[in-house]
Amino acid sequence: MVSDTLDIQISKAETSRLPQIDYSNLVFGQNFSDHMLVADYADGQWQNFQILPYGEIKMSPAMSVLHYGQTFFEGLKAYKLADGRVSIFRPNKNAERFNKSAERLCMPQLPEDLFVQSIAALVELDQQWIPDKENHSLYIRPFMFATEAALGVHPSATYKFCVLTCPVGPYFSKYLKVKVETEYARACDGGFGFAKAAGNYAGSMLPAKKAAEEGFDQIIWTDAREHAFVEELGAANIVFVMDGKIVTPSTRDTILKGVTRDSILEIAKSWNVPVEERRVAVAEILDGIKNGKVTEAFGVGTAATITSIAEIGFKGEVYTLPDPAKGEFAAKLRRTLDDIKYGRTEDINNWNYIVS
Ligand SMILES: *Cc1c(COP(=O)(O)O)cnc(C)c1O
Secondary structure, three states: OOOOOOOOEEOOOOOOOHHHOOOOOOOOOOOOOOEEEEEEEEOOEEEEEEEEEOOOOOOOOOEHHHHHOOEEEOOEEEEEOOOOOEEEEOHHHHHHHHHHHHHHOOOOOOOHHHHHHHHHHHHHHOHHHOOOOOOOEEEEEEEEEEOOEOOOOOOOOOEEEEEEEEEEOOOOOOOEEEEEOOOOOOOOOOOOOOOOEHHHHHOOHHHHHHHHHOOOOEEEEEOOOOOOEEEEEOOEEEEEEEOOEEEEEOOOOOOOOOHHHHHHHHHHHHOOOOEEEEOOEHHHHHHHHHOOOEEEEEEEEOOOEEEEEEEEEEOOEEEEOOOHHHOHHHHHHHHHHHHHHOOOOOOOOOOEEEOO
16 A cells, blocks of 8 residues: 555566575575665655665765765564565654654655655565564665765765665574673764664674674673663663563663664553663662562564573673573563564554555
8 A cells, every 4th residue: 555645666676586585594684675665865855766676776986975974774674464464563663763863964854654655665566575484574674875976074965765675584593691891882972872873883893793702692782981871782772670670771862762662661561560761770780680680681673573681791790690481571572562563463552554
């Protein structure tokens, strides 16, 4: 159901690459579906919305994104529902965040309905690519970048909006051993940690590589000033179960406002489970693991879904959480969220955007 307000020119691929994809062994982000969407921003407006066969794009070496990093992305997923319909999970939330990222990076706004309709049209055309399997989905990657071919630090006059999709399976296949980062920072006050700006991820790679060399799967980011408060888990939000309550860092300019985070907090509230969004001290978590108050910890995000933490390393010491396989909250939240996403339960919050 693509509204007639957005005119998209469609050029279909001559043959589908779908038969070449091994759906029993999907590596995250490596198999792209047959088509992509592109649109241009020029003369102060969005134009030229096209769906094309997935392929290379031409660029000038002077293109401003390559020099000054004016680019950001989004991540959301499409699912095959139990009744066979195709649905995208809460795309309006991503549209909203897309424009927050754009604003912070001095890039143009993309009206929410254009964002959602573009994605819906692409997903509808490539719906055969959506895996029909538990824990599988079609990952959708919208992004925008500065295209003006000119050096000099100033906002580009032109931009491109693109959307790619990839069939994906589970992102993490095990419980995580994570490290509390006390040297590097992902984001700082006044910075743009709340935006899905490419630069935030470029800066996270060296700390993640060092953590991996020390045997950790992921980093728990802490505040840049004191490294005393928990912020996020890699590129996911972090949630603790403490004394039977759900505790998570409150969102601020250093923290990405996750759609998954929002969804699980809504679900917990609907169960009348107390939810605390506040500053969470590293010391409080480590003490809580020692004295048994912290019973579960997990990362939540579109790519990572809900991934439990087994161990937390801090300054050379390892703190072991109770066996995540017995973590009731994570399991119940995961089940409830999956039942909604795969259309096995009533979608009382209207989170599924039906494409066809
Ligand atoms: C994308 C992302 C998240 C999770 O957001 P979702 O909307 O749930 O996918 C959390 N933290 C960071 C840093 C992210 O990039």
